[in-house]
Amino acid sequence: MIDFLNSIIVLLNFIIIPGxxxxxxxxxxxxxxxxxxxxxxxxxxxxxxxxxxxxxxxILFTWFFQSQNIGLGILPTALLALPVGIIATxxxxxxxxxxxxxxxxxxxxxxxxxxxxxxGVMFVIxxxxxxxxxxxxxxxxxxxxxxxxxxxxxxxxxxxxGLALKSSQVITILITILLLTFTFxxxxxxxxxxxxxxxxxxxxxxLLSGINPDRVVFxxxxxxxxxxxxAGTLYGLDxxxxxxxxxxxxxxxxxxxxxxxxGSPFGAVVGGYVIAFSEIMVTYAYKKFFVYLLPSSLEPSGxxxxxxxxxxxxxxFSILVIVLLIRPSGIFKxxxx
Amino acid sequence: MMKFERYEWxxxxxxxSLFIFxxxxxxxxxxxxxxxxxxxxxxxxxxVNISWGYAGVINFGVMGxxxxxxxxxxxVSYPPIAESWQAGAxxxxxxxxxxxxxxxxxxxxxxKVIQNRNRYILNSLIIFFGILIIRHFYLNATHNxxxxxxxxxxxxxxxxxxxxFSWIVGGxxxxxxxxxxxxVALGLRSDYLAIVTLGISEIxxxxxxxxxxxxxxxxxxxxxxxxxxxxxxxxxxxxxxxLVTYLNSSKLNNIIDVSDRQQVLNNLIIDxxxxxxxxxxxxxxxxxxxxxxxxxxxxxxxxxxxxxxAIRDNETAxxxxxxxxxxxxxxxxxxxxxxxxxxxxxxxxxxxxFTPSGYRPLRFTFIIWIMVIVGGSGNNLGAIFGGFVIWxxxxxxxxxxxxxxxxxxxxxxPTNALKLxxxxxxxxxxxxxxxxxxxxxxxxxxxxxxPEKVRHS
Numbered sequence: 001m002i003d004f005l006n007s008i009i010v011l012l013n014f015i016i017i018p019g020x021x022x023x024x025x026x027x028x029x030x031x032x033x034x035x036x037x038x039x040x041x042x043x044x045x046x047x048x049x050x051x052x053x054x055x056x057x058x059i060l061f062t063w064f065f066q067s068q069n070i071g072l073g074i075l076p077t078a079l080l081a082l083p084v085g086i087i088a089t090x091x092x093x094x095x096x097x098x099x100x101x102x103x104x105x106x107x108x109x110x111x112x113x114x115x116x117x118x119x120g121v122m123f124v125i126x127x128x129x130x131x132x133x134x135x136x137x138x139x140x141x142x143x144x145x146x147x148x149x150x151x152x153x154x155x156x157x158x159x160x161x162g163l164a165l166k167s168s169q170v171i172t173i174l175i176t177i178l179l180l181t182f183t184f185x186x187x188x189x190x191x192x193x194x195x196x197x198x199x200x201x202x203x204x205x206x207l208l209s210g211i212n213p214d215r216v217v218f219x220x221x222x223x224x225x226x227x228x229x230x231a232g233t234l235y236g237l238d239x240x241x242x243x244x245x246x247x248x249x250x251x252x253x254x255x256x257x258x259x260x261x262x263g264s265p266f267g268a269v270v271g272g273y274v275i276a277f278s279e280i281m282v283t284y285a286y287k288k289f290f291v292y293l294l295p296s297s298l299e300p301s302g303x304x305x306x307x308x309x310x311x312x313x314x315x316x317f318s319i320l321v322i323v324l325l326i327r328p329s330g331i332f333k334x335x336x337x
Numbered sequence: 338m339m340k341f342e343r344y345e346w347x348x349x350x351x352x353x354s355l356f357i358f359x360x361x362x363x364x365x366x367x368x369x370x371x372x373x374x375x376x377x378x379x380x381x382x383x384x385v386n387i388s389w390g391y392a393g394v395i396n397f398g399v400m401g402x403x404x405x406x407x408x409x410x411x412x413v414s415y416p417p418i419a420e421s422w423q424a425g426a427x428x429x430x431x432x433x434x435x436x437x438x439x440x441x442x443x444x445x446x447x448x449k450v451i452q453n454r455n456r457y458i459l460n461s462l463i464i465f466f467g468i469l470i471i472r473h474f475y476l477n478a479t480h481n482x483x484x485x486x487x488x489x490x491x492x493x494x495x496x497x498x499x500x501x502f503s504w505i506v507g508g509x510x511x512x513x514x515x516x517x518x519x520x521v522a523l524g525l526r527s528d529y530l531a532i533v534t535l536g537i538s539e540i541x542x543x544x545x546x547x548x549x550x551x552x553x554x555x556x557x558x559x560x561x562x563x564x565x566x567x568x569x570x571x572x573x574x575x576x577x578x579x580l581v582t583y584l585n586s587s588k589l590n591n592i593i594d595v596s597d598r599q600q601v602l603n604n605l606i607i608d609x610x611x612x613x614x615x616x617x618x619x620x621x622x623x624x625x626x627x628x629x630x631x632x633x634x635x636x637x638x639x640x641x642x643x644x645x646x647a648i649r650d651n652e653t654a655x656x657x658x659x660x661x662x663x664x665x666x667x668x669x670x671x672x673x674x675x676x677x678x679x680x681x682x683x684x685x686x687x688x689x690x691f692t693p694s695g696y697r698p699l700r701f702t703f704i705i706w707i708m709v710i711v712g713g714s715g716n717n718l719g720a721i722f723g724g725f726v727i728w729x730x731x732x733x734x735x736x737x738x739x740x741x742x743x744x745x746x747x748x749x750x751p752t753n754a755l756k757l758x759x760x761x762x763x764x765x766x767x768x769x770x771x772x773x774x775x776x777x778x779x780x781x782x783x784x785x786x787x788p789e790k791v792r793h794s
Contacts, residue, residue: 043528100776112395112527116710117779119703123772126699130765247699251539254532306468310547317536321521324533328525 002159007292009161013150015284019277021169021238024176027272028231029249030256031183032224034268037257038200039220040101042114047228048250049125052243053092054229055236056133058085059140066142074144078237079171085233090225096121097221105217122247129243138241141168168238179230180269183223187265192219200263248313252279255320261330270331275316283309345718348787352725359733366608369615371732373687376622377680379724382708383629383717384676390715390789391637392669393649397531398518400701401538402674404545404693405514406507406681411558411691413503415495421485422493425550428478432471439467482550492553501564503682504625511678512671514541519667535698545693558691565617571610578602581609618687625683626721629676633717645669699768704731707775713785722787730774734767 029051036044061081071077100121104114147170150162187193192215199206199216207213232246239245252275260271285305307315323330341349360368381399388394442463450456483491522533545552552558571577582589585605592598636642648655648662656662685691704727712723739760746756778785 043532103780110527112531113779113783115528115531116706117776119706120772120775120779123703123707123768123775125772127765127767127769127772130768131759131762134762135765251532251536255536258529258532308547311543314540314543317540320536321533324525325521 003292006159006161007289009159009163010289010292013161013163015277015280017165017169019273019280021172022280023273023276024172025231025235025238025272026252026256026276027269028176028179028227028234029253030260030268030272031180031265032227032231033253033257034260034262034265035220035224035227038263038265039196039216040105040114042111042118043254045115045118045250046096046122046125047224047253048246048248049122049129050089050093050225050228051232051235051249052129052246053125053232054085054089054225055232055241055246056129056243057088058082058229058233059133059138059236059241061085062140072143074167076141076143076168076171076237078140078142078233082230082233086226086229089229090222092125093221093225093228094218096125097217126243126247133243135243138236140241141237143167166238168234172234172238175230175234179227183227183265186223192216196220252276252313252316255316258320259323259330261332264330264332267330267332274331275319278319279312279315282306282315283312341718345787348718348722352722355725355729365612366615369612369619371729373615373618373622374732375725375728376619376626377683377687378705378708378728379721380622380626380629380680380683381677381705382712382720382724383626383633384673384678384680385705385709386673386712386714386717386720387633387636387676388669388673389709390713390720391642391645391649392666393527394523394666394670394673395527395531396534396670396673396677397702397706398515398534398538398541398674399677399705400696400698401514401534401541402511402677403681403684403701404538404542404696405510406503406678406683407685407691407693407696408545408552409507409510409678410500410503410561410682410685411552412495413498413506414500414561415558416497418485418490418492418494421482421490421550424485425478425482425493428474428481429550432475432478435467435471435474439463439471442467479548479550487556491556492550492558499564500562500686501621503686504679507682508675508679511681512675515671515674516667519670523663523666523670535702538702539698542693542696545696552691552693555694557693559689561685561689561691563614563689564621564686565614568607568610568614571613572606577610577613578606581606584609622683622687625679629679630717630721637717704771707771709785711774711778711785713787713789715789716785716787719785719787719789723785726786727771727774730770731767734770735763738763738766 029047032050033044033047036042036047058078058081061084062076062078065071065077065080070080072080100117101114104117144167146164147167148163148165150164153163154160187197195206195211196216196219198209199211199213203213206216235245235249253272256271256275257268258271259274260267260269262268283305287304290304356368356372359371381403384402385396385399388396443460446456446459446463450459482493485491518534518537522530522537525533546554548554549556566574582602585602589598589602592601637645644655644660645665647658648660648665652662708723708727709720710723711727712721713719742756742759742763746753746759749756782788
């Protein structure tokens with residue numbers, strides 16, 4: 001019985017908790033991508049950089065608050081700087097729409113041209129970030145690092161395995177729940193949210209019913225800005241901020257959005273968790289887990305790892321390809337691209 | 338054969354004069370280094386341009402195909418390592434044979450079992466256990482190979498052939514990968530296809546990065562043989578010394594002192610050998626570029642090229658006319674990828690080393706796409722022009738930025754924090770330039786600098 005509990009703790013500690021927090025970050029990112037896709041109808045390659053930009057502004061203001069000795073006690077100061085980052089990201093989104101994307105929308109350009117344009121935007125934001133903050137890895141989480149340390153847990157329960165709970169993980173999960181609830185409430189219950197759904201479903205019909213497209217697009221960018229900034233900051237808080245990482249993060253985010261069914265907000269969230277869990281589960285070495293569960297005669301000799309961790313990144317894409325082959329519209333019927 | 342318009346001649350003149358300009362300002366060695374990379378970039382751009390410009394098939398997997406070309410350079414030119422073969426060849430052979438069996442089994446199931454649910458269950462079971470068995474042999478074999486002299490070897494090595502053959506092999510490797518990708522993904526809409534090809538190219542690169550038995554992974558392969566002479570050999574070759582003496586005879590004759598003259602001659606020989614090597618590369622690359630350019634144009638003007646344009650402009654109509662759109666898409670995707678693969682092998686040949694971790698999407702996929710868009714999709718000369726201009730500005734962006742920053746902050750003290758910070762971040766301004774160039778071109782000249790010629794026939 002103890003062994004069974006130990007094995008469960010191993011799973012919790014190395015798969016479930018990291019999976020949920022990484023999945024939440026992906027889900028928020030994918031939700032942003034899916035919003036742009038559903039309303040503006042293009043694949044936004046700049047999304048990773050928008051996330052990075054939000055995180056950068058948050059970091060700058062975190063430093064500012066720290067220098068002024070303003071803090072939140074046990075909570076990271078970044079939470080205090082987050083609203084500033086969100087506002088800056090929204091402004092960035094709206095500026096990039098006004099000066100770049102709007103023109104192509106009015107021209108009714110094909111989606112692939114808009115995707116190219118978003119690559120240009122990606123380069124520009126990427127350069128701005130590097131010019132402002134450089135390319136170094138930045139750790140900006142302060143306050144209490146652990147809610148529960150592995151050692152504490154061991155003492156508390158008397159088990160062999162410890163369960164560590166980082167505060168950044170708990171913050172990620174709480175903020176994600178809050179933000180997702182708000183987003184879905186907004187989409188389902190408010191008039192603006194309903195008009196956005198109508199616009200996404202059938203543009204012509206929405207226009208005929210008197211929905212103002214500019215207003216819908218404006219709201220969309222606000223939501224995208226909030227989601228992107230929060231996702232970027234949470235990722236940075238959890239794993240440390242590094243500008244280069246965010247370009248690599250774009251691909252798992254796209255994979256999440258597509259696997260869940262692109263254009264479907266709920267699908268994006270589910271897709272995020274699917275991608276995160278499969279990345280972690282496929283590359284985790286289960287040896288410890290089986291050592292607890294199986295009798296010692298059956299103990300595995302190897303690491304019992306399906307793929308080495310080097311392939312973490314490839315996993316999300318293999319899933320994307322498999323989903324494309326079996327069910328091109330994603331888990332929750334999005335648009336067939 | 339095609340005739341150039343006046344503005345096209347202008348473009349060619351601009352390209353050539355840029356290099357002459359750099360040659361005089363920064364030295365001929367710098368100019369030739371940039372020229373070599375420009376030619377390789379131009380070939381990559383032509384590869385992408387063939388699939389995107391001719392047929393509208395998007396290919397964001399440039400990085401992966403380049404890496405396949407690079408792998409070919411290693412596998413063709415590196416001498417074989419006998420010990421490694423002894424250590425692991427059998428295990429690898431077994432696991433490969435088992436893989437073939439597995440694939441056949443899956444295909445057989447797909448054919449025989451009709452009910453969807455049973456098919457999925459059977460397939461996943463077979464794949465799961467098959468992979469477990471294959472992994473056993475495979476991991477043993479690769480482990481043995483990687484243990485052979487890991488400091489300098491630890492991989493299978495190559496065939497030990499002249500590296501120039503790899504340019505063709507690289508094309509074939511890339512074509513092979515492209516065929517598989519095309520089979521899987523070409524039915525998708527274009528922006529979706531972009532994401533998928535981008536992802537698969539990442540997978541290709543991560544395989545090369547981590548399968549050390551094949552490519553030595555992140556430990557890199559260095560010291561690949563060159564197709565051109567080495568500087569040190571040239572410096573000791575009589576004919577080369579005579580050539581340098583002859584070319585600089587007037588300058589040398591002015592120096593009366595014998596030891597001074599010898600000193601000057603030695604310096605000239607050292608400089609000259611570097612330039613000679615780069616020039617030989619440039620000539621080799623130029624030949625490849627012109628061959629590809631010739632055939633690409635020929636193909637574009639042929640009935641096949643016309644069919645491709647028809648498919649690009651109206652897929653449904655082309656389909657109704659009895660053209661096999663899916664097959665043609667696959668063909669042109671593979672051809673484009675093959676050309677990119679050739680460029681990838683040339684890139685590794687030029688560097689003399691293979692560094693899988695150096696393949697990054699920003700540098701090797703998106704920049705190439707900027708070249709295509711800026712140059713003019715659907716026009717081969719435009720592709721070459723785009724490759725030249727963008728690579729040129731990519732390299733020259735740093736000196737230019739330093740100059741601009743110094744001009745703008747001329748009033749500030751040299752120790753001013755802002756000025757120092759800006760000068761520190763000079764390398765990042767090139768991304769800003771690239772982004773702005775792309776956005777401006779897409780806005781004001783969406784067909785590129787040298788647009789495709791509309792043919793009415």
